[in-house]
Amino acid sequence: MSSQILFFILASLTIVSALFVVFSKSPIYSVMWMIFCFFTIAGHYVMLNAQFLAIVHVIVYAGAIMVLLLFTVMLLNLNKESEPHKSPLPKFAAIITGGLLMLVLLAAMHSSTLPEYSSPAFSDVGYVQKVGTKIFTEFLLPFEMTSVLFIAAMIGSVVLAKKDKN
Amino acid sequence: MEQVIQHSNPQSWYLVLSTILFSIGVMGVLFRRNAIIILMCIELMLNSxxxxxxxFSAYAGNSEGQVFVFFIMVVAAAEVAVGLALLVSIFRNTASTDINVLSKLKW
Structure with a gap:
């Protein structure tokens, strides 16, 4: 019973903070709400017994990605309402489009049947040992390839953000 | 590690939650004009x-899905780094991050 209440609190916090990310005027508030949203998503991972991913999510998203975004927002001096006032037509169109997409996806899920799975409360698939064994045996080659991807991303971002000579 | 929860919810709740989050991300990409916020909305969709x-991984009792999520996080980190470098370079040339300024490729 308590896990249902916990789920509803966490889910409503996630959705409300995601809405604040989209609708707040200043980019700095968007980034702050995004950090909060990521913490609630980490809470969902904990509720699904995916403890490795919860820790990695907090470290990678709240610790690395959002700091990078915050640095960029402050570096570019965007912490004011930079968007010009425009007609509300695109906003309404976007809200209607998003709502319709949600409707279609929910209808598709409603008409499909989920297989009868076991409860994740007592399974150990999300523990560090299980996921780590999987990564370092079966997915060893993709795991090593991510280092190549990171090298490419690092070099690419340095080249892109470097100041031009002329 | 000890079990954190003792009783689990039906899986359809998580499906509904991720659908709502994805739709919010799509909505943000469609109507925000600031490129940084658009990047954040893409992150939101990735997270959903x-x-x-x-x-699915937790309910099916198979940890391969969580390995995929790990790789998605890796790719998202690389994507944000490159995207923000692109944004800094665009900001240096046009002095704004408004995507309406960057409409030269629009027909």
Whole structure:
């Protein structure tokens, strides 16, 4: 019973903070709400017994990605309402489009049947040992390839953000 | 590690939650004009897919989905680094991050 209440609190916090990310005027508030949203998503991972991913999510998203975004927002001096006032037509169109997409996806899920799975409360698939064994045996080659991807991303971002000579 | 929860919810709740999050991300990409916020909305959509993958992995008792989520996080980190470098370079040339300024490729 308590896990249902916990789920509803966490889910409503996630959705409300995601809405604040989209609708707040200043980019700095968007980034702050995004950090909060990521913490609630980490809470969902904990509720699904995916403890490795919860820790990695907090470290990678709240610790690395959002700091990078915050640095960029402050570096570019965007912490004011930079968007010009425009007609509300695109906003309404976007809200209607998003709502319709949600409707279609929910209808598709409603008409499909989920297989009868076991409860994740007592399974150990999300523990560090299980996921780590999987990564370092079966997915060893993709795991090593991510280092190549990171090298490419690092070099690419340095080249892109470097100041031009002329 | 000890079990954190003792009783689990039906999986369809997580499906609904990830659908709502994905739709909010799509909405943000469609109507925000600031490129940084658009990047953040893409992150939101990636995270909704991550919730879906983790829920299927946890309910099916198979940890391969969580390995995929790990790789998605890796790719998202690289994507944000390159995207923000692109944004800094664009800001240096046009002095704004408004995507309406960058309409030269629009026909």
């Amino acid at each position: 897919v991550n919730i879906l993958l983790v829920s």
